[in-house]
Amino acid sequence: MRALLNRALYEFVWWLFRPFNGLIRYRTAPHPLAESLKLDPAKPVVYVLANRSWVDYFVLERICKDMGLPKPNRTGSNFPTPERAGVVYMPALLETRVRNTELLQLIETGVATRSFDAQIVPVSIFWGRDPDKETSWFKLIFADSVQAGRVRKFFIMIANGRNVFANFAMPLSFREQMDKGPDSTTAIRKLIRALHFHFLRARTAALGPTLLRRQVVIESLLGSPVVQRAIEREAGTTLTLEKAQAYARKCAEEIAADYSTASIRFLERFLTVVVFKRVFSGIDVRGLERVREWAQQYEIVYMPAHRSHADYLLVSYSLYHAGLVPPHIAAGVNLNFWPVGGLLRRCGAFYMRRSFSGDRIYTAVFRAYVDSLIQRGYSIEFFPEGGRSRTGRLLAPKTGLLSMVVEAGLKQTTRKILLVPVYIGYDRCWEVGSYAKELRGAQKQKESAESLLKAGKILGKSYGKAYINFGEPIHLQDYADQKLPGWREYFAANAEGAPEGFKRFVNDLALENARRINEAAVANPTGLAAVALLSSPQRVVSQDEFVEQIGHLIWLLKGNPYSEHQYIPETAPRTIVESSLPIARIARVPHAWGDLFGIAARDAVALTYNRNNIQHLFAIPSLIANLFRTRLLLSDEVIVTGVRALYPFLRTEFFLRWATDETESVTRRWIEVMVQLGLLTREGERLRRPDAGDPAYSTLAMLGRVLGETLERYCMTALLLAEERRTHQELKRERFEEDCRLMAERMAILTGRDAPEFFDKALFRGYLNTLIEIGLVTKTGEQGLQVDARIERIAERSQELLSDESRQMLLQLLSRRKQPESTPAQRGGPA
Secondary structure, three states, X not given: OHHHHHHHHHHHHHHHHHHHHOOOOEEEEOOOHHHHHOOOOOOOEEEEEOXXXXXXXXXXXXXXXXXXXXXXXXXXXXXXXXXXXXXXXXXXXXXXXXXXXXXXXXXXXXXXXXXXXOEEEEEEEEEOOOOOEOOOHHHHHHOOXXXXXXXXXXXXXXXXXXXXXXXXXXXXXXXXXXXXXXOHHHHHHHHHHHHHHHHHXXXXXXXXXXXXXXXXXXXXXXXXXXXXXXXXXXXXXXXXXXXXXXXXXXXXXXXXOOOOHHHHHHHHHHHHHHHHHHHOOEEEEEOHHHHHHHHOOOEEEEEEOOOOOHHHHHHHHHHXXXXXXXXXXXXXXXXXXXXXXXXXXXXXXXXXXXXXXOOHHHHHHHHHHHHHXXXXXXXXXXXXXXOOOOOOOOXXXXXXXXXXXXXXXXXXXXXXXXXXXXXXXXXXXXXXXXXXXXXXXXOOOOOOHHHHHHHHHHHHOOOOEEEEEEOOOEEHHHHHXXXXXXXXXXXXXXXXXXXXXXXXXXXXXXXXXXXXXXXXXXXXXXHHXXXXXXXXXXXXXEHHHHHXXXXXXXXXXXXXOOOOOOXXXXXXXXXXXXXXXXXXXXXXXXXXXXXXXXOOHHHHHHHHHHHHHHHHHHHHHHHHHHHOOOOOEEEHHHHHHHHHHHHHHHHHXXXXXXXXXXXXXXXXXXXXXXXXXXXXXXXXXXXXXXXXXXXXXXXXXXXXXXXXXXXXXXXXXHHHHHXXXXXXXXXXXXXXXXXXXXXXXXXXHHOOOOOHHHHOHHHHHHHHHHHHHOOOEEEEOOOEEEEOOHHHHHHHHHHHHOOHHHHHHHHHHHHHOOOOOOOOOOOOOOO
């Protein structure tokens, strides 16, 4: 009788649900669903739902129908078959642990039947994306909950039916799981426990930890010991106790996010309909499935490259679409303007000043806030570079915020921290025009409502695709075990400050993250076209040569991949050429012997940004090609020696992944790939470059020019240091870096290069740091430098890597740089 009533109630609910079925809007993960699950059609499927809910079952039924998956059926006392998939509720499985049920008997029968196997697919269905939160009665009624009864579930369906997310886990083999245990009872218990923890972790990954009201967060910050100590130190010096407390509250109000899933949903729809659909032809995301797995086991800290204001929008947008909770994002306080500031704050942004300037109270409040995010298990995102790259290269990382995150992560013991590097790239970055102006000396435009309105003009232009690639993560605690001995004991003792070597550890961690970002580089069509075109004489190339050179670049990357996470979206050279023409503004010039492609000087500056995104991928083969600039034949050993001499500088500038002691093996691998592609040939014990009439010679020359400007800067630095050493005058670092910049600027003007990045002072600072690290330059005092005699030989040899024109110009600039400008009278003219 009970079964009959239950069946009648089920039929009634099913008919009641039918009018709403067509109105429900859902998303699924992974994507594409059927291809990702890879279900075996010869084996039965058993879906395991997290909650005992007929509504969840109806939604699962619709999703399976839409996606071409086996249709679920209520299991009852029947075994699932390949033609009839089954459904089990997790609460029913948990019930088998305390009493004997019909379901337990069915499972035990399956265990005993050795020929039986099934594919177990855990499915979590979320109505809305709200985590638990202390809030209004409306939320208490309409927010999804694992404790919701049938009546409340009806209201939840009404309120959130257009925002349903279904998370499918990878299938488990029933037979494999049963064979793991010593007996059937133990195996069943282990499987149920594993499923239970999976659903808990899946819920945390999709919704995040419980949210506290912003005012509660602020009060907890003000009451934290670190903030109280800072207030006490400042009180009685420049501030009264009341003023110090008021200032601390002001800092907390300025910093703290006000996370709202409703705002995130609004921004997601706005970006989808108004912005991304008009600006980008697509958003290509790689590695999301791995992130979904990590999010169920770790607390994630995302550390992306920073190239555009679109970066943080794209990362959160992509994570939300994949069914993951968007992170709390460290944003510059310059973005806290109306109306953007409040919206971003409600979407998880917490604001930080560019400089803390010795402000103890602000520093303490900010540190306490970072600690609270880590302690409560929220994912975080921040940009280690500290600002957007104006050149397209990764900037040297800043370690202030990273230091706080690392310290907070190592102190807590609840959950392991995973640092995830994220490569972000664009076919065309929408700020590239303003970057070029800033590099020429223009003032950076302050973010404001007015600038936001002006930025609306990008909506009428096409910027190609955006690319996101999640790289190889760093397990913080494991990395600290290797690089920071004694950290566990130090933090376990609740000692103040940081353990010995902590600063160096954080610096190494920041550099490792930068290298892993570059490991995940995306060689997109515009980037490949930029490498080939900008490395051609006068920035003009014939169509056949253009296609051939891009093909060689692709085969170089395929022949010796930079890393397993490197990604090439398009591998057909002609398609790459055609797709990059309108985005990169490459002009096609018809000609009877074949079309030519070229780019104007102004557009070439913008295109260098794309080249610089992936220039590091070709650094070693380009250096090898340059060694053949003045020589026809070279031995492998000479090439290895030449690369080894310059590799430390390349590694610093491009954040290359290989350690210095790997230089030889890496170089030899590149040599073999270049031989296989016909860019070099073996002639006895030596390597030979192609003859000038050979098409391969053109590609080798192009490849050499990829590092042309970089090698000119290296040579410039060495020549200036050698000249300074001969003068026996005191060498001051700041003046020397400025001399390098001025010399590069003058060379750029004289050669007609419209490339402000060529004389970027930060690059020369990096070269000097590398020279100090390898012992060719020694610090003397606070700003003084002492140059080793070996620099003269290096300056001489470095000229061999340059063209005759560049070498002659550098020597002329060097000989004239200290000559005082004569007056008209001294020249014999009128005074």
